[in-house]
Amino acid sequence: MTESPWEYAPAPESRDIANLKPSYRMFVGGEFTDGGGEPLKSIDPATGEVLAEVASADESDVDTAVRAARSAFDSTWSTMPGTERAKYLFRIARLIQERGRELAVLETLDNGKPIRESRDADIPTAAAHFFHHAGWADKLGHAGYGPDPRPLGVAGQVIPWNFPLLMLAWKIAPALACGNTVVLKPAETTPLSALVFAEICQQAGLPPGVVNILPGAGDIGAALVAHPGVDKVAFTGSTEVGKQIQRTVAGTGKKLTLELGGKAANIVFDDAPLDQAVEGIVNGIFFNQGHVCCAGSRLLVQESVAEELLERLRARIRTLRVGDPLDKNTDVGAINSAEQLARITELADSGDAEGAQRWTSPCPLPERGFFFAPTVFSGVQQSMRIAREEIFGPVLSVLTFRTPAEAIAKANNTPYGLSAGIWSEKGSRILWAAQQLRAGVVWANTFNRFDPTAPFGGYQESGFGREGGRAGLEAYLDV
Amino acid sequence: MAQSPSSSELSDAVRDDRSLRRFLHSLPGVDQVGLEQRAAGLATRSIKKDAKRWAIDTAISMVDLTTLEGADTEGKVRALCAKARRPDPERPDTPRVAAVCVYSDLAATAVQELDGTGVHVASVATSFPSGRAARAVKLADVEYAVAAGADEIDMVIDRGAFLAGRYGQVFDEIRAVKAVCGDAHLKVILETGELATYDNVRRASWLGLLAGGDFIKTSTGKVSPAATLPVTHLMLQAVRDWRDATGELRGVKPAGGIRNTKDAIRYLVAVHEVAGPEWLTPELFRFGASSLLNDLLMQRRTQLDGHYSGPDHVAVD
Numbered sequence: 001m002t003e004s005p006w007e008y009a010p011a012p013e014s015r016d017i018a019n020l021k022p023s024y025r026m027f028v029g030g031e032f033t034d035g036g037g038e039p040l041k042s043i044d045p046a047t048g049e050v051l052a053e054v055a056s057a058d059e060s061d062v063d064t065a066v067r068a069a070r071s072a073f074d075s076t077w078s079t080m081p082g083t084e085r086a087k088y089l090f091r092i093a094r095l096i097q098e099r100g101r102e103l104a105v106l107e108t109l110d111n112g113k114p115i116r117e118s119r120d121a122d123i124p125t126a127a128a129h130f131f132h133h134a135g136w137a138d139k140l141g142h143a144g145y146g147p148d149p150r151p152l153g154v155a156g157q158v159i160p161w162n163f164p165l166l167m168l169a170w171k172i173a174p175a176l177a178c179g180n181t182v183v184l185k186p187a188e189t190t191p192l193s194a195l196v197f198a199e200i201c202q203q204a205g206l207p208p209g210v211v212n213i214l215p216g217a218g219d220i221g222a223a224l225v226a227h228p229g230v231d232k233v234a235f236t237g238s239t240e241v242g243k244q245i246q247r248t249v250a251g252t253g254k255k256l257t258l259e260l261g262g263k264a265a266n267i268v269f270d271d272a273p274l275d276q277a278v279e280g281i282v283n284g285i286f287f288n289q290g291h292v293c294c295a296g297s298r299l300l301v302q303e304s305v306a307e308e309l310l311e312r313l314r315a316r317i318r319t320l321r322v323g324d325p326l327d328k329n330t331d332v333g334a335i336n337s338a339e340q341l342a343r344i345t346e347l348a349d350s351g352d353a354e355g356a357q358r359w360t361s362p363c364p365l366p367e368r369g370f371f372f373a374p375t376v377f378s379g380v381q382q383s384m385r386i387a388r389e390e391i392f393g394p395v396l397s398v399l400t401f402r403t404p405a406e407a408i409a410k411a412n413n414t415p416y417g418l419s420a421g422i423w424s425e426k427g428s429r430i431l432w433a434a435q436q437l438r439a440g441v442v443w444a445n446t447f448n449r450f451d452p453t454a455p456f457g458g459y460q461e462s463g464f465g466r467e468g469g470r471a472g473l474e475a476y477l478d479v
Numbered sequence: 480m481a482q483s484p485s486s487s488e489l490s491d492a493v494r495d496d497r498s499l500r501r502f503l504h505s506l507p508g509v510d511q512v513g514l515e516q517r518a519a520g521l522a523t524r525s526i527k528k529d530a531k532r533w534a535i536d537t538a539i540s541m542v543d544l545t546t547l548e549g550a551d552t553e554g555k556v557r558a559l560c561a562k563a564r565r566p567d568p569e570r571p572d573t574p575r576v577a578a579v580c581v582y583s584d585l586a587a588t589a590v591q592e593l594d595g596t597g598v599h600v601a602s603v604a605t606s607f608p609s610g611r612a613a614r615a616v617k618l619a620d621v622e623y624a625v626a627a628g629a630d631e632i633d634m635v636i637d638r639g640a641f642l643a644g645r646y647g648q649v650f651d652e653i654r655a656v657k658a659v660c661g662d663a664h665l666k667v668i669l670e671t672g673e674l675a676t677y678d679n680v681r682r683a684s685w686l687g688l689l690a691g692g693d694f695i696k697t698s699t700g701k702v703s704p705a706a707t708l709p710v711t712h713l714m715l716q717a718v719r720d721w722r723d724a725t726g727e728l729r730g731v732k733p734a735g736g737i738r739n740t741k742d743a744i745r746y747l748v749a750v751h752e753v754a755g756p757e758w759l760t761p762e763l764f765r766f767g768a769s770s771l772l773n774d775l776l777m778q779r780r781t782q783l784d785g786h787y788s789g790p791d792h793v794a795v796d
Binding site: 004005006007008009116120139271272273274275276277279280319328329425445446 | 525
């Protein structure tokens with residue numbers, strides 16, 4: 001490649017916009033309080049520096065929060081007319097928009113994702129979820145679950161670190177719209193935006209106890225899930241933890257939805273619009289550093305175009321800018337934690353050991369912080385670990401196929417089933433393939449598109465239940 | 480076939496009308512949603528400080544300063560040429576533009592005014608902008624412009640023939656024009672606003688390249704929409720694929736509707752990241768524009784002086 005005569009000057013967003021405080025407290029019963037647990041330190045993954053100290057909950061805090069949520073449920077929230085609940089949700093949505101820049105910078109600092117994505121995807125989509133569900137709050141009788149569906153009660157929600165505020169919105173917006181109250185545990189490494197969201201709840205005048213935020217590690221999540229005062233459990237995270245939760249909840253009568261891991265197949269047929277397929281593949285696996293449960297981490301390419309497609313793909317990946325997440329020109333940011341980086345490195349090394357060919361983008365990486373260069377493995381076989389296990393990082397495994405039937409067989413040969421992609425100019429082939437694929441979401445000629453009106457969820461070890469759209473309301477209604 | 484072609488396939492493609500059709504229709508399809516999403520995504524690159532100063536100077540050096548009005552006079556062309564020679568008299572380090580682009584009857588005036596300056600003279604020809612005339616008339620138009628000294632010819636393709644599927648006719652005509660151009664560089668105007676689909680834009684781009692166009696150009700500026708970012712992305716992909724297939728470097732010129740520095744920088748980002756850095760030169764990328772230059776000059780001053788001086792500080796020619 002020719003040396004570029006044009007170096008983009010760094011264009012960093014100011015950290016000050018985040019209004020970062022030295023310490024954050026948990027939010028219970030409408031008040032910020034100290035937790036009984038050992039305080040957590042939230043780290044900027046791009047530098048390794050401590051951003052803030054965050055109070056963490058202990059088991060008694062879980063109990064207090066669940067009681068606060070129960071009392072708010074009984075006294076105000078469940079009996080409030082839908083039109084009134086809608087007003088609160090609209091207010092929250094507008095406040096998220098108003099404080100959008102602050103939230104975007106905070107999210108990028110805490111999570112390591114590029115500001116381009118937190119600004120253009122995470123925060124606007126989070127606001128959209130509140131707007132969408134605000135619209136449902138007074139129309140639940142028209143959702144197809146009977147003329148007057150009732151809320152479940154207190155929802156215990158545990159969310160992951162890959163989209164901290166967006167996952168919070170996916171969980172809290174439908175719960176509140178349907179009349180439930182919430183105790184939410186954000187991920188250990190990314191609690192900050194959830195605690196600023198708590199401020200937004202106060203700003204919106206939300207009655208105390210309707211939303212409670214409890215930072216903490218896995219043990220607090222486990223205590224929340226097991227608490228007898230919780231009527232509904234919603235979890236997004238790893239399949240392993242999802243299985244534990246399912247065991248805990250079994251036989252208790254609690255309602256449960258799980259949104260777990262994935263190993264999505266992105267199938268490129270030989271008649272695909274190649275340049276856009278390359279964009280879709282890049283978006284599918286390098287969006288949010290590949291920290292996406294529905295990431296298109298297995299590329300299945302028809303053999304007749306495989307070489308051509310891979311050449312175009314590598315050329316495109318070389319142009320991805322990896323680095324400071326606060327720089328507006330960064331395409332791929334930092335890996336969320338040292339632990340996650342180690343896991344990605346270990347799985348990628350297994351690809352070498354099993355005989356796949358590794359190609360790594362020659363992009364320069366920052367000296368500090370947790371970074372992993374975009375990586376593509378070709379010559380991958382179905383039996384290899386990198387074709388079966390979720391890597392949750394910017395690592396793409398490329399397999400080939402000869403016939404459409406083989407593509408479907410390989411795509412479905414996974415314990416997961418969250419998402420899939422099809423690339424073809426032929427409409428009938430797209431419809432045929434979409435019917436064959438066992439996945440909760442199938443994208444055609446696009447990838448990683450999210451909308452509050454579209455239900456999202458998985459098959460098999462990717463979990464059950466749906467979030468978003470009319471279908472998503474079912475998880476928070478007594479039906 | 481969904482692959483970018485080899486050079487032997489390219490020579491087969493132009494054997495006759497049928498093989499040309501088969502070739503053009505075998506090019507990979509274009510997905511509208513994906514293309515427009517990519518174009519919108521790249522348009523959010525933030526270009527500041529040194530990178531912006533470099534972009535402004537580069538954009539100035541890529542401008543084909545254009546006047547294509549029925550009301551054009553020799554006086555108007557002289558004024559434009561003066562501007563082309565010295566875009567900002569108060570700042571002599573300002574780069575010159577690439578060319579002045581006029582109608583063929585005014586080419587001689589421009590040639591006279593720009594003699595020895597290094598600024599090229601581009602003349603539109605072939606019954607610009609409609610392209611609706613007998614081939615002999617179009618060729619005579621080109622011959623006239625070349626004889627007047629124009630060293631760049633901007634031709635329009637016969638969109639009627641293209642949309643009717645008579646690719647061979649379009650191909651032959653570009654070839655014939657190229658033959659009478661002599662040493663003059665040929666820019667082939669596709670008038671993408673009239674081609675209706677992105678698939679057609681890709682086919683027309685390849686047709687222009689196969690027939691020997693030195694540049695492919697989006698528009699005449701007389702049809703809306705003129706240049707757009709997605710269309711320019713497609714044409715940049717075409718010249719990149721052409722380079723991969725043949726090793727030859729051909730140019731791209733968006734024209735019409737690019738009025739300010741911000742837009743121009745978005746196009747440069749596309750050049751940089753879609754075709755590649757080697758296209759960041761006036762030899763391979765041009766802006767067809769009349770009012771863009773003044774905004775570039777004002778922004779250049781803003782960058783150098785640290786404050787904005789306003790439109791009265793640059794000449795309005």
